[in-house]
Amino acid sequence: MRKLFLPLTVVAAGMFMMAPFLVDGAPYESTMGLVQKIFYFHVPSAMTMFVSAFVCGISSAVFLFKGRPAADRLAVAAAELTSVFGIIVLVTGPLWARKAWGVWWVWDERITSTFVLWLIFNAYLLLRKYGGAGSERLAAGLAIFGMANVPFVYWSVNVWRTLHPKTTVVPTLQPGMRGPFWFCVTAFLLLYVLAITARAHLEAERARLEEIYLAIEE
Amino acid sequence: MSFVRAAWLVVRKDVLIEARSREILYTTLFFAVACVLVFAFGFVNEGRPVTDAAPGILWIAIAFSGTLALGRAFERERQHETLRALMIAPVDRPALYVGKLAGILLLLAIVEVIIVPLVALFFHAPLFARPLLLVGLLAGGTTGFAAVGTLFAAMLVRARSRDVLLPVLLYPITIPVIIAGVRGTAALLQTDVDVPMARAWLSMLVLFDVVFITLALWTFEPLMTE
């Protein structure tokens, strides 16, 4: 991975530089026009966020039951990235809503579920920060519960939502849109992989520092 | 069988202690009633209650008082480190979780017996039109909330900032429970009672309870041993 890191960073940078041009070339969506194009960043961010939440949940389970510290380092990196990509979704969402429907917040089931999931993983980070010693394991438990909660959150918000008039029209992907969309998805996922590798590596270096610190005391 | 026996011993001990002082019971009850009253002032407009607000207020009061009770219950076990004595006992450790959960459910059941009629009274809400479904929703929702809450309260016993961290952890995870409880109760309050809707919410609650109690039993021991 180390050898690939720099070239892949260049590739990711290149993809993000190309993306606006591809998005520009994509066809306009019928009702919303230009505004809809934020979706090319909004949806891939959401997808990345969900991927990150699952990575956190699974590595937390490995950490809790097998005790591997590397799993814990991956989990905290994934939790932080869940929060970061969540912020992107929760900012681009209202921006889109404001321009498309005139209000900053619509109780769309997807963005509401995203908000709840974002809260859960922020709680994970708060627990790690303020819970004192041993809070890594407790946070791992929370992450597992959070991951298990995803279907319930989605279902309950969805059914709750259908009782209200629908203001969201999620565009169906026209053929011309698919190319740029999947390009952006790839770019975001690549960015995610790079970010989580770097972050987990930082944690690993911290752990090594602690070991050295302890060894000096001998 | 020894699993059930151990859980039963824990519940019995908790009931015995609570029967002596009744501290958690009285304070939680009082808090729940005060909660309902405070919300009532927020939602009763010129003496006319907003009936639609009743389900929301009921479930929020349950959530808030439940959090308080959970905190107090485990604070007790923390005081003289009796939780350690329980962990060291030759019982299946998840049985301790079940025992604690049963105790909290008992407490919350008593609280609900008081505040459900109170909410019905204050908000002119016909909560008792479908008693069986209402009881089902209350049972399913309270169990879901308490199942996650008991695990979190137990695991936070040795953590710093545990008082504020319990709600921070608990509320986001139990959002589906609150949604289901509120919407299910609301379905019962409609003039044309929406039974299939209420049943759908009840099914979700039951599924939630099964999934999360199983998860809790599974993760209790690794979370409680450092």
Added chain:
Amino acid sequence: MDFHSLTLTGITRTFGRRRALHKVSMRMDAGELVAILGPNGAGKSTLLAIVSTLLAPTAGDVRYDDHTSATGAALRARIGLLGHDLYLYPELSPAENLRFFAGLYRIDRVEERISTALDRAGLTDRRDDPVAGFSRGMRQRLALERALLHDPRLVLLDEPFTGLDDAATGALVGRLRELRAAGRLILVITHDLDTVDGIADRALMLHRGRLLEVPNAGAPLRERYRAALAHAAQPAAGPS
């Protein structure tokens, strides 16, 4: 399930940056009473927590004969722990406290054994009063009985002499002698060097997480301990 020896190999326990125990190894057999001494914060309570299966070591092994803590409930039934925090429910009476733990430990002839225990603790006339009103010494005596109620094979005591008057201390010393003669493994953490001098087979010292033997022969324990402490506190001579 029973066992007759306790073996610790290379037990290390870290809490983040703090190393509480560093490669602690020891072995004891049935019929031995080992005193664990050391300054505050040296890791004594952590060691006891690990031996009692409450805490997992970061590295190293604890074996009860050939069994490990993975054996679970069956192993815990043979361990008795008197912790620093007594583990008593203040709202309940001594009889109720003992009855609850007797239930958990599946003790037979419960009422009989409770009465004996309360007798030994000198609490028979207060058997139905809530523990909240008791003095530290009374609670200490009750907590000891609770720890020994199920006749454990491995007896772990954290500062058992705290708050005890002369008579109670004497009674406890006698009790420990009986237990030792009955083939129990007894680990006692204490600062009460004079009291434990007469009954300990061996004394071990924890200093900054490391376990050191306190030499056995000759002078009273108090002097031997002081000497060992002074020796340990010296910076290591020569390159590390």
